[in-house]
Amino acid sequence: MAFEFELISPIEVAKDVALAVQEYTLLSAQSLANFFRRPLYMGDMLQQADLIGVGSLPIVVLTGLSVGALLALNSASTLQQFGGITLIGRLVSIGMVTELGPLITGLMVAGRNASGMASELGSMIVTEQIDAMRALGTDPTKKLITPRVGATAFMLFFLTIIADLLGLIGGYAVAHLLFGVDTQQYWTTVWQILVFRDVFTGLIKPVLFGFIISTVGCYYGMSTRGGTQGVGRSTTQAVVASSVLILVVDFFVTKLIFAIFGYR
Amino acid sequence: MATPTLPSENATASVVSPSGYAVEFDNVSIAFDEHVVLDGISFRLQHGETKALFGVAGSGKSTLLKLAMGLMRPDSGRIYALGEEVTRMSEQELFELRRRVGIVFQESALFDSLKVYENVGFRLTEEGVSADEIERRVREVLRFVELEKTYDMRPSELSGGMRRRVAIARAIITKPEVLLYDSPTGGLDPVTSNTIVELIMKQRDVYKTSALMVTHRLQDAFTMATHEFDTATNQMVVLPKGQQCTVPMSFLILRDAKVIFDGDAHQLATSRDDYIREYIS
Numbered sequence: 001m002a003f004e005f006e007l008i009s010p011i012e013v014a015k016d017v018a019l020a021v022q023e024y025t026l027l028s029a030q031s032l033a034n035f036f037r038r039p040l041y042m043g044d045m046l047q048q049a050d051l052i053g054v055g056s057l058p059i060v061v062l063t064g065l066s067v068g069a070l071l072a073l074n075s076a077s078t079l080q081q082f083g084g085i086t087l088i089g090r091l092v093s094i095g096m097v098t099e100l101g102p103l104i105t106g107l108m109v110a111g112r113n114a115s116g117m118a119s120e121l122g123s124m125i126v127t128e129q130i131d132a133m134r135a136l137g138t139d140p141t142k143k144l145i146t147p148r149v150g151a152t153a154f155m156l157f158f159l160t161i162i163a164d165l166l167g168l169i170g171g172y173a174v175a176h177l178l179f180g181v182d183t184q185q186y187w188t189t190v191w192q193i194l195v196f197r198d199v200f201t202g203l204i205k206p207v208l209f210g211f212i213i214s215t216v217g218c219y220y221g222m223s224t225r226g227g228t229q230g231v232g233r234s235t236t237q238a239v240v241a242s243s244v245l246i247l248v249v250d251f252f253v254t255k256l257i258f259a260i261f262g263y264r
Numbered sequence: 265m266a267t268p269t270l271p272s273e274n275a276t277a278s279v280v281s282p283s284g285y286a287v288e289f290d291n292v293s294i295a296f297d298e299h300v301v302l303d304g305i306s307f308r309l310q311h312g313e314t315k316a317l318f319g320v321a322g323s324g325k326s327t328l329l330k331l332a333m334g335l336m337r338p339d340s341g342r343i344y345a346l347g348e349e350v351t352r353m354s355e356q357e358l359f360e361l362r363r364r365v366g367i368v369f370q371e372s373a374l375f376d377s378l379k380v381y382e383n384v385g386f387r388l389t390e391e392g393v394s395a396d397e398i399e400r401r402v403r404e405v406l407r408f409v410e411l412e413k414t415y416d417m418r419p420s421e422l423s424g425g426m427r428r429r430v431a432i433a434r435a436i437i438t439k440p441e442v443l444l445y446d447s448p449t450g451g452l453d454p455v456t457s458n459t460i461v462e463l464i465m466k467q468r469d470v471y472k473t474s475a476l477m478v479t480h481r482l483q484d485a486f487t488m489a490t491h492e493f494d495t496a497t498n499q500m501v502v503l504p505k506g507q508q509c510t511v512p513m514s515f516l517i518l519r520d521a522k523v524i525f526d527g528d529a530h531q532l533a534t535s536r537d538d539y540i541r542e543y544i545s
Binding site for chain 1: 360362370
């Protein structure tokens with residue numbers, strides 16, 4: 001059996017990538033501009049906030065607790081070697097609030113909601129519901145995309161705070177129950193180590209991640225082609241692209257904040 | 265098959281523009297990648313006229329309807345709808361124009377997350393009409409398509425024919441000046457198809473709405489050309505032999521991305537073109 005491979009010109013690939021970036025940028029800009037144009041579709045935004053925020057709560061609670069506990073568990077043995085087990089609260093606090101809380105929450109919500117948005121909007125594309133909406137005189141970017149962008153950025157902010165808190169509780173459970181760290185000492189170190197820039201870093205990231213998750217999910221949904229198979233492809237691509245973008249943006253935001261506020 | 269009573273409002277849907285045509289295509293071409301779908305298409309739809317569009321699958325009929333509504337942009341040529349040049353309008357300007365044009369999609373394209381009354385009243389909700397007024401008009405138009413019982417149902421609970429009728433109700437609720445039907449009877453059984461054709465005829469004869477109707481079923485178009493809607497008996501009746509419908513009815517056939525026929529039923533029946541004769545036989 002002979003296999004045939006179609007060679008694709010690198011120039012065509014580059015053109016496709018450039019076009020995709022251009023379309024994504026335009027969609028993202030339009031989704032933001034719509035916040036300043038009526039109507040705002042507050043009802044749709046609240047509905048999305050419920051779906052994204054409340055719907056993601058169980059998974060965020062579980063991952064927050066687990067990551068906090070694991071962080072404490074893995075660092076405890078090293079700290080014990082240097083007799084610094086009492087510093088475990090500091091380590092969990094910095095790790096959760098500045099990095100792991102926003103990152104894990106972002107990745108979890110990306111897996112759950114970027115795929116949901118891509119598949120929902122993709123299905124609407126292939127069944128001509130988006131065309132029907134345009135034909136009925138309604139702008140789909142206003143009605144469908146902007147509420148998702150607003151709701152995801154808003155809810156991810158609060159989900160991250162919940163994940164941070166639960167991570168600290170998970171870390172406390174391990175530190176106290178397994179390593180005998182005093183309750184007051186743990187929470188005092190957790191509180192004292194945090195400064196403005198840590199909290200700022202930890203709370204600016206989820207807003208950016210929320211924007212990435214929703215715009216990437218909506219972009220892949222709205223650019224779906226090729227029936228139900230296309231919907232599946234868009235869903236997968238949305239999760240992969242949003243997760244990778246979150247990791248990349250996380251690195252650069254952290255670097256930028258270090259550049260602005262200086263290293264600790 | 266009899267259709268239900270007419271809505272109470274006066275038949276004032278067809279507001280004729282002071283000049284021009286309801287829809288006009290002027291040398292319109294569009295291609296997808298290397299495949300030319302429409303090549304130099306020109307035709308005119310008069311105010312109040314119904315034009316049936318034929319062509320084999322993939323001949324660009326649905327594309328033509330989407331172009332007429334500005335849902336797609338042609339590669340070249342000009343398109344006018346209700347006196348405005350669709351091809352030069354921005355998406356925002358098109359949203360305004362589309363409020364005056366109704367469309368029934370091939371697979372109905374009902375919003376599956378919304379109930380029937382929300383689907384039908386979607387445009388009114390967007391326009392900020394009061395809830396009481398929306399309910400009144402939705403019920404009225406659902407009565408028109410004989411589906412008032414589906415008011416609170418979801419599209420997934422409806423049969424294909426019912427979905428198509430709900431889509432018609434959604435398209436006509438604001439009494440548009442032009443209606444575009446994309447294979448409204450496609451995939452339906454003959455009885456349901458007749459119901460749909462009767463509804464389209466009713467809309468044509470009562471409201472004098474201009475319409476472009478894509479169809480695969482020649483008999484549907486011939487039924488529309490040889491029947492008219494009788495408001496007294498509330499059903500369609502056959503026109504006496506030799507008498508033409510009071511509302512202009514014409515046919516347009518696409519082949520190999522071009523228009524090969526544009527004329528009335530008599531011209532179609534007497535055409536000497538081999539392809540057309542084979543098509544209508």
